[in-house]
Amino acid sequence: MNFLSDPIKVISTWLTSLLTGWGLSAGLTSVLLSLVGIVLMITAVMVLDIMLVWVERKVVARFQGRLGPNRVGPYGLFQPFPDIIKLIIKEDITPDGADKLVYNMAPIISLGSVIFLWAVVPIAARIYGADLNVALLYMVAAGSLGTLSIIMAGWASNNKYALLGAFRQVAAMISFEIPMVVALLIPTILTGSLSLQVITDKQSGGNWFFLLSPLGALLFLVSAIAELGRSPFDLNEGESEIVSGYHIEYTGMKFGLFYAGELLHAFTFGGFLSILFFGGWHGPAASTYPLLGVFYFVVKAMIGYWVIMWIKYTVPRIRIDHMLMFNWKFLTPLAFALLIVTAVTNSLLKGSSFYMPGMFLSNFLLGWITIEIMRFSSRKQRLAVKAPEPAVQH
Amino acid sequence: MQNPWIYVGLFLLIGIIIPIIPIAFSALIAPKKPNPIKQSTYECGIETVGVSQVQLKAQYYIFALVFLIFDVETVFLFPWAVSLNALPFFAVAEGVLFILILMAGLVFAWRKGMLEWV
Amino acid sequence: MAASQIIFIFSAALIIASAVMVVSSRNLIHAALWLIAALFGVAILYAVLDAGFLAVVQVVVYIGAIAIMFIFAVMLTHRDMRDSGVQVNPGWPLAAVLSLLTFGGLFAILSKWNGLGNLPAPIPGTTNTLAQLGLALTSPDAYVLPFEVASVLLLAALIGSVYVAMNKK
């Protein structure tokens, strides 16, 4: 067995033989090894999260024509560490009348719900946490815990701005969950599995699902941004109306956890976008050298994350009613139409050589029809609005 | 691991413990000097008026209702989508019918103006 | 004691304790949060029972949708959610006796039945229960009728509930 071709297996075999050599039972050994793996994985994710603070600050600075952090370390690379020290030594203020237990649990669940996602992420060939056969739904389930943490934070803070922010955020998250789940159904139809391993493996050799269902990828991106609560859907943080949303009363490290959760969530959704529609860790020579696959995966996830940031710092915030209308009157019907079209095309063309162009064409046609319908209805709306009467000359 | 759920369970356990660590660490070394002004509800310096637990706007509730129904619908669609490649065409059509029936609900709510923000 | 038994006892304790808190807690938001804890315990049980799909669906539907609905409903119908009035009606001792009797009756019936010590047969490794579920839901000699009726039920619930909630009269 070659270390480069299967590092996890080599290390785990070595550790298993070591531990069973000490007289531990096989079951206990495997649990201990999983624990070690989990702790290592979460630690790696958290270190990545800390670096994301730097990435985010640097990128937003570039978008806004600033330099960004540039004092601590080369290119300000060590800036997140003073930030963390500051957050830790800040006094933790709990507002009067707060519901203590719920108030303290909310940030933990918020970050936890994002960390949970990494249990099923296939990082590279033969490097993954659990190969769950319901991984896609597991992802949705973790997202619903995030929703719960937001409403807990908003309610327990005993602050009406926090509660209003939580209402808005939760309404947006649950509304956009429908198109997101439907977008998740599209890779499921294409592979016949909910397992992220299978979905990634079906995309080997450049056979990306983005080519089969570009509209599905777009739907997933839009609803993921709303699920993240990022601009243009960051209604919870309308600074001028409700200060900063559900985490207004949180200080110090508890606020830090919300912030870290948000950044990691964005990166994780970049990763999911790459897994579901852009081939995951697949790339040249990635299946023989998994460490190369890790590199490809992180690069693809970073590109997804960058797109999300790009949108965040380019598009202005939209109003809550427009946002919910956009979801229920446009995104949800479109998502279900896409689901029907994909299911029917898939079962009609399965196995034929026309499969791939057919899928692409059906998506293209649906997108075109949607644009035509929107043009038609907006023209009707424009015509329905009466032109202002010209001033009458006397 | 034989059963991936054991791994997931351990992951959930540790995933909850790890965020607690910085909070606990912060609680150990951060100063603690509470006073009534500091702990009052933060509303940008203005005194709080009325109860903090404001009433929910009914429109959010309507959207939550629609969401609840569609969420359960997607749960039915997942097994259908997984076995889609093994299904004959009429079974695919059954799933499509299932979607269409529920879309009728959305169209109803739309026509009745219940999706409007009032 | 096997690992699965320890997991069962842990989640059973979680379920029972949270269920007791659901019916006894004065603050309705707390009751809803305790309900979430109880439902999470049930999800663990589904995972123990090799029904992974139902476990995640339990979290998605109950915690992600139904519990949120309950919290919204409490916030909608309680102007001040911190009321600490009596939450049980005067007949609650009778209710306690009745539910204890129900439990006793169920317990007695269950202990008479002779399939109790049954142990589960291992599921063959090749079966994909999720795909089987999809086939069962759409094949005409299985459950296609409940499948379609469920969609009609959901449609009726959607129309009825939205209509009732929005009725301005």
Add this chain to the structure above:
Amino acid sequence: MIPLNWFLYLSAALFSIGLFGVLARRNAVAILLSVELMLNAVNINLVAFWRYGNTASMAGQVFAIIVFAVAAAEVAVGLSLIYSIYRRRGTIIADELDLMKW
């Protein structure tokens, strides 16, 4: 392995707690919360019997999913009714809603 009766006893206990909540709570939302507990007790039974019976037939799981749909429909309609009553009467205490008694 876990014997079947553990699940059945747990489910019976959960059902009885839910029954107590339905009978004893005054607030209509709390009554619906307790109904959820009872529905979950039923679901535990369904899934346990699926696992301990014939796993090739998916009846238990299918019925569990149908129960999810029923629970969702029940919550949607129930909470809407409660909200409607609250708007008309200003209360959702079940004892005070005695209009139908006369």
